[in-house]
Every structure is written in C-alpha cells, then in structure tokens.
Amino acid sequence: MLVAGVDSSTQSTKVVLCRAEDGQVVGHGSAPHPAGTECDPQAWWTALQQAGDGLLTRAAAVGVAGQQHGMIVLDDAGRVIRPALLWNDLRSAAAAAVLVREQGGAKWWAEHAGSVPTASFTVTKLRWLAEHEPASAARAAAVLLPHDWLSWRLGQDAAAVPATDRGDASGTGYFSPSAGGWLPDLVTAALGHPLQLPRIARPDEVIGQTRWGTALSAGTGDNMAAAFGLGLEPGDVVVSIGTSGTVFAVSEVPAADPAGAVAGFADATGRFLPLVCTINAGLVLSATAALLGADLDGLSALALAAQPGAGGITLLPYLDGERTPDRPAASGVLHGLTTRNMTRENLARSAVEAVLASLAEAADLLTACGVARSRVLLIGGGARSEAVCRIAPGLLGCDVLVPEPAEYVAVGAARQAAWALAGTGTPPDWRRRPAAEYCGTPQPGLRQRYASLREGTYRWDGWEERTGP
Numbered sequence: 001m002l003v004a005g006v007d008s009s010t011q012s013t014k015v016v017l018c019r020a021e022d023g024q025v026v027g028h029g030s031a032p033h034p035a036g037t038e039c040d041p042q043a044w045w046t047a048l049q050q051a052g053d054g055l056l057t058r059a060a061a062v063g064v065a066g067q068q069h070g071m072i073v074l075d076d077a078g079r080v081i082r083p084a085l086l087w088n089d090l091r092s093a094a095a096a097a098v099l100v101r102e103q104g105g106a107k108w109w110a111e112h113a114g115s116v117p118t119a120s121f122t123v124t125k126l127r128w129l130a131e132h133e134p135a136s137a138a139r140a141a142a143v144l145l146p147h148d149w150l151s152w153r154l155g156q157d158a159a160a161v162p163a164t165d166r167g168d169a170s171g172t173g174y175f176s177p178s179a180g181g182w183l184p185d186l187v188t189a190a191l192g193h194p195l196q197l198p199r200i201a202r203p204d205e206v207i208g209q210t211r212w213g214t215a216l217s218a219g220t221g222d223n224m225a226a227a228f229g230l231g232l233e234p235g236d237v238v239v240s241i242g243t244s245g246t247v248f249a250v251s252e253v254p255a256a257d258p259a260g261a262v263a264g265f266a267d268a269t270g271r272f273l274p275l276v277c278t279i280n281a282g283l284v285l286s287a288t289a290a291l292l293g294a295d296l297d298g299l300s301a302l303a304l305a306a307q308p309g310a311g312g313i314t315l316l317p318y319l320d321g322e323r324t325p326d327r328p329a330a331s332g333v334l335h336g337l338t339t340r341n342m343t344r345e346n347l348a349r350s351a352v353e354a355v356l357a358s359l360a361e362a363a364d365l366l367t368a369c370g371v372a373r374s375r376v377l378l379i380g381g382g383a384r385s386e387a388v389c390r391i392a393p394g395l396l397g398c399d400v401l402v403p404e405p406a407e408y409v410a411v412g413a414a415r416q417a418a419w420a421l422a423g424t425g426t427p428p429d430w431r432r433r434p435a436a437e438y439c440g441t442p443q444p445g446l447r448q449r450y451a452s453l454r455e456g457t458y459r460w461d462g463w464e465e466r467t468g469p
Contacts, residue, residue, distance in 0.1 A: 002026065003421060004059035004214075005229075005414025006048060007407055008066040008146055009033075009222060010086060010243045013047035016410040017055045020418040023411065023430030027055050037089035041072055041080055041149055048150060061206070061215040062154065063417035065225030065409050066147030068171040071125040073195075076141040082133065084146065085125045088244065088279055090321045092128035093119040093328035099127055099173075099190060110256040113186070114170055114177040114264030119328050120277070123173030126190040142196035143187070145172070147219045152198075154216060155208045162198040163207040167224035167273065169200060170266040177266040178254040203269050204427075206420045217420035222409045223248055223275055224268040226379065229412030230403065231432050235374035237366065239359050239396065241382025245281030247362040248273050249371045261324055261365045268416060269427065274371055276362035278324050280332075281355055282382050284317045288351035292344050300387035302348035308394065308443055311341030315354035316453045324362055325454070335453055352387050356395035357450035363396060377435070378402045393440030395447065401435040 001020040006013065010033065017027035031050035034043050056062055069087035074080060085092075096119050100106055106116045117124050122143065130137040144152070145168050152162040169175040174186040174197075181200065188194050201207050201218035208216045220228070223246055230238065232250045240246045248265075255264035255274035267273040289299040318330035334350070367373055378400050382388050392400045411430075419427045 001421070002059050003414045003417040004052065004056050004062045005225070005410040005412065005417060006052065006062065006064040006150070007222065007225070007410035007413065008044050008048065008064065008150055009409070010067050010088065013044065013051040014407050014410050015048070015052040015055050016407050016414055017059060018411065018414040018418070020060065020421060020428065023415060023428070025406070025411070028407065029053065029055055037086050038083040039086060040083045041146070044146065044150060045153055056210070056214070057212055059214055059417070061217060061417035061421040062210060063217040063413035063420070064147045064151045064154070064219040065222050065413040066145060066150060066168070066219070068145070068168060068221040068223065069120045069122050070146045071122045071129070072144045072146065072149050073129065073136065073140040074142040074144065075139045078142070081136050081139050087120045088320070089125070090119040090328040092124040095127035095131065096121065096124040099124060103186065103189060106260055107258040110258045110260070110264065112176060113173055113183060114254060114256060115173065116258065116260030117173040118260065118323050118326050120323055121171065121173035123186055123190050126187065130191050137191055140191065140195060144198060147221065148198050151207065151216055151219045154210045156211045157208065160208055163201040163218060164198040165201055165203060165218040165220045165268060166266040167268045168219070168221035171221055171263070177264055177272060203416070204419045204423070215417070215421055217417040219413065220268040220416065224265070224273055225409045225412030225416070227273055227412065228268045228415055228427070229406070229408035230377065230379070231430065235372045236377060237363060237371065237373045237375065238377045238379060239363060239392070241281045241355065241359070241378070241380040241388065243282050245278040245355065245359045245362070246275055247359055247366055248275035249366060249373070251371060255369050257369050260326065262369045268412065274366055274369060276324050276365050278358050278362060279320050279322050280317045280358065282380070284319055284351055284355050285382060285385070287319060288348060292348060296385060299348050299351070300385045302345045303352045303387035304390065306343070306345035306349035309446060310346040310349040310353060311343070312336040312338070313341055313346050313350040314449045314453050315350040316450070317351070317354040317358055324365070333453060352385070352391050353395060353446055354450065355382070356388065356392055357447055360395045360397065360447060361451070376400050379408055389436070389438050390440070393438055394443035397442040400438045402438060403435040404433045406433060
C-alpha cells in the first residue's frame, strides 16, 4: 500500500510516494513557487497538481505539510481575499510589538500562547491587515494556514469545515499548545472582529477524502513534519538549513520562553517542539555564491580552501532582517576586510561560518530552556554542502550527524498519512535513515567574534570599534 506526503515550502512543492509499511520512497515530484514574501495561494495549488501528477492518485492516503505562519484570509464564500503573507514577510514587526504590549507583555504570551509573537506569526499579520488594508480586513470571515488551505482544496466536500493540527496551529500566536485549543479572543484583538478558525484534528485522524477518494490526514507544519519524518526522540536536536534556519527538538513538556527567542510549538504527535528560527540561512549561502560567481558546490570548495576564521573576516548574516535576535530592520555586516585577506576563499568561508554561528546560538537558546541535547542532526539543503558539514562541529561545539539526503518534510507528511490510514494508537515504525558523522575541534573564538559583531563591539588584533548591526 502506498501513501503520499506533500511539502509545500516557501520555494517549491515536493511530493513523495512511500510504502506505508516501511517508508521506502518509490516516487517523487516537484514544482517551483513564485519568489517573494507574499503569494497567491492558487500558485501553490498549481504547483501541487504539477508535483503530484501521477503520484497522488496512486496513494491510499495523503498528508500535507506546509510552511508555518502564512496568513490566508477568506471571505464568507471561502474566496481568498488577498495574497497570503508568508512567514518571512516582516512588515508586521511594529504590529507585533504593539500586540505584545497590549495583551499583557512577553511573559503573558509565553505562558498562554507558548511563544512571544514576532513579525513571522500569523496573529501579527492580522493586525497589520487591520491597520493597512481595512477593506480587506472587513471582508475577512476566516483565516487559514498554507497547509490548512491546501488540505481543504484537496477535499471532495468544499462545504466541509477546514481542519488543521495542533502543530501548525501552534505557530499562529492564537493557539495554546499546553491547553491544545484556540485563543479566539486574540484573533478578535488583532483584527477587530472574530474569524472562523479550522477545527483541530487528532494527529492520527482521517479528516476527509480527496476528490478522487483518497484518505486525507490532518497534515501539519513543515518543521513538525520534518521532526516526524526523522523519527526524533527527546535528546535529538535538529539544525536545519533551508531558506530559513531552524533548530528544534522533541520534548515531553511545553516550552514557554518569556524572552521570546524559543517558540513553544506543539509537534505532530501530541508532544511539543520547542524551536528557534532564523530568517537568514540558505539564502546567505546562495547570495554569497552568486557574488563570487560560483554555484553552491563551488562555494563549498572555496570555503574548504580557506583556514578557520576566514583570515579575520566576520559576517553578520542578517541580510533580510532577522527573527532571532528580533531585528526585522537589520542588514548584514562584513567586518575585518584587508587587502591581504579579501579572497574568494575567505569570503566563502565567512558566509558558511556566519550561518553556522547564528544557528549555534539558536541551539544554545534551546539548551538554556532545558532542552536535552544528546545528538545533533544537520538537515536541509545546506546539509548537502561538504563545507557546511565539515565546519559545523567547530561552530556547534560537538560532533554532528548528517542523515542521508531526503525530503524529510514530505516523508513526515507521508508517515502521518500512513498513521491515519492504519488507525493505530502509535505511528508506523519507519526505519531511520543512515547518517554520516562529522567531528571537529570546537572554535569558541569564532563564536565570540560573531557575538561581538552582533552586539556592536568587535575586537580584532587589539583594536575595538563600534559597529551598527
């Protein structure tokens, strides 16, 4: 029996077809998405049809995982009102700060909603909509996340109430991971009037059928699906380098970080998924590669040809603003350039070290919130770079496991579909994929250089100066 998993990410839709009994991938497809920080959801629907052509109809069940936080507002006829605002659209930064103050402060949000909302969270985008597009806000009757909307479109009954799961819901800012339910008053406070919210489905629930009669599972957010696809257990910490960077772990207890850095998400199984997200990750590597006239493999080779520390060059990689730390208006800073060290190799190395240093700080934030760390796994498109894999242990301060490349988000969605199809109390026991181990000497000096540049004071060869990151 076959099951299909869908990964509708920022950049593309990927579909995998797997054997339900063991997770073996027997087919896959993909289709690109338009670039930008907002998107007409119809583009995702078109990409899903293209990527799933010849695959989805072969499956006995389908699960959809989608990028978190995206805001899709619908009118009372179920029509999309405006293009969806995506997680990496930071125009609601000011709205986020106001909402946090209005509703009791950071500690209140952490305790009630699991997270202190930043510009990425759906609730802040609702406030932005109310302030900047009041006519659209007045028409809004419902709000969905990307995976909710795609699952709803796949369903055969257009009149059915859309469904979501607690994992993806926990990224909205108006859901309580600890209580497992919506906080509708926060929606009203953000937008000015109530909205219909999708019902929360069980992790193993069949929520309906596709138009061709295939069972639909609840679906989830992309990070939750990746954790499920990897088969994470408490103590496993994942560092994922994709368009964004994420560091997350499975936990038996909810997280509530009043500092706002750790998002206290729920996972796709009934547990919790504390997570730290950075805006800048894979795009920093691709932008640097383009600057140097190289592809990503070429960037890797250049970085490995340089010495640790990139000859004294340090990059603060906040090229598109940043979420962790919360600096939506920030830009990048390249420090330490001289005529002696300004080589293609050092510039490549500084980019790799910058992304890893940023994610290493994210991993430390999880540890500070009580998350156990016995293994560190490196995944995502960035993990396909040999330079990233070999440099990572020095920045992360520990050995790193790199599972064999796979579409873990789509695999996790397929595993959820198999679970719903089986109707059992526990998920199917799909095999863990082999992992390569990378070892290295910790490089605390590089971490300190990065931290000093982030905080505005950088010391190199005895000179200290103020910067303005």
